[in-house]
Amino acid sequence: MKTDKLERLQAAGWKVGSAEDFLQLSEEEARLVALKLSLSSAVKKSRIKRKLSQIDLAQRMKSSQSRIAKIEAGDPSVSLDLIVRALIASGATTRDIQAAFTVNERMAD
Amino acid sequence: MKTDKLERLQAAGWKVGSAEDFLQLSEEEARLVALKLSLSSAVKKSRIKRKLSQIDLAQRMKSSQSRIAKIEAGDPSVSLDLIVRALIASGATTRDIQAAFTVNERMAD
DNA sequence: TTAGTATATGTCGATATTGACATATACACA
DNA sequence: TGTGTATATGTCAATATCGACATATACTAA
Numbered sequence: 369m370k371t372d373k374l375e376r377l378q379a380a381g382w383k384v385g386s387a388e389d390f391l392q393l394s395e396e397e398a399r400l401v402a403l404k405l406s407l408s409s410a411v412k413k414s415r416i417k418r419k420l421s422q423i424d425l426a427q428r429m430k431s432s433q434s435r436i437a438k439i440e441a442g443d444p445s446v447s448l449d450l451i452v453r454a455l456i457a458s459g460a461t462t463r464d465i466q467a468a469f470t471v472n473e474r475m476a477d
Numbered sequence: 478m479k480t481d482k483l484e485r486l487q488a489a490g491w492k493v494g495s496a497e498d499f500l501q502l503s504e505e506e507a508r509l510v511a512l513k514l515s516l517s518s519a520v521k522k523s524r525i526k527r528k529l530s531q532i533d534l535a536q537r538m539k540s541s542q543s544r545i546a547k548i549e550a551g552d553p554s555v556s557l558d559l560i561v562r563a564l565i566a567s568g569a570t571t572r573d574i575q576a577a578f579t580v581n582e583r584m585a586d
Numbered sequence: 587t588t589a590g591t592a593t594a595t596g597t598c599g600a601t602a603t604t605g606a607c608a609t610a611t612a613c614a615c616a
Numbered sequence: 617t618g619t620g621t622a623t624a625t626g627t628c629a630a631t632a633t634c635g636a637c638a639t640a641t642a643c644t645a646a
Binding site: 403 | 505508509512538556557558561562565566571574575578579
Binding site: 535539540541543544554555556558559 | 602603604605606607
């Protein structure tokens, strides 16, 4: 279980270092990472739903296609601010954002 | 109404410039600002509820008392990441965070 | 094949955000 | 009065994150 989660995070590009380092990740940090990953996939879902390309979304929020790709890939260099800005710009409702938090709760363990 | 909101934001330290600038704030940016303010007050509420001082919370999340004060004051220099980290460290549940989003929806207009 | 479109990945100089620190303010209590 | 505790505010060097750009990959269609 822990191992699965580690692999998922590494696959998403998170530098978690050794398994020991990961297991020492505080509960709080793990929750934040899970939250960001959940919101990241919500961005992709919302963008696709509105039939927007990454370039379309980038223009809407005055960012760049490569940034949108990094947001959706769960790149660790992306801030929560940018993720939420993308969610909003993609047309997600407050309810959509709340739903992403709920997914996070399920994924938290 | 718009004027009231402008005053609230300015009181919280947001550099919104002239009233015209504020009125040109895109709907998206306004939503993000309102969201951050809502989460900021949720931090204070959660911290008080657990009877933590700002110093206590700062130690829990390896930040500083002055940063906590700025979070709670809605200082524009504070990132969404830091606000959510504070919320989590203060003991807020996922449900608490969702509730803050709901408040945001009401405040959005 | 070639061309067009969408997405992914790596880099970098510019900008935003950080913790730490000093210091001010406010309030309670002796 | 002074002393202690909690919070607010301003600054700054270090670090994190940004948009932009180049380029790679993948898939369609001519």
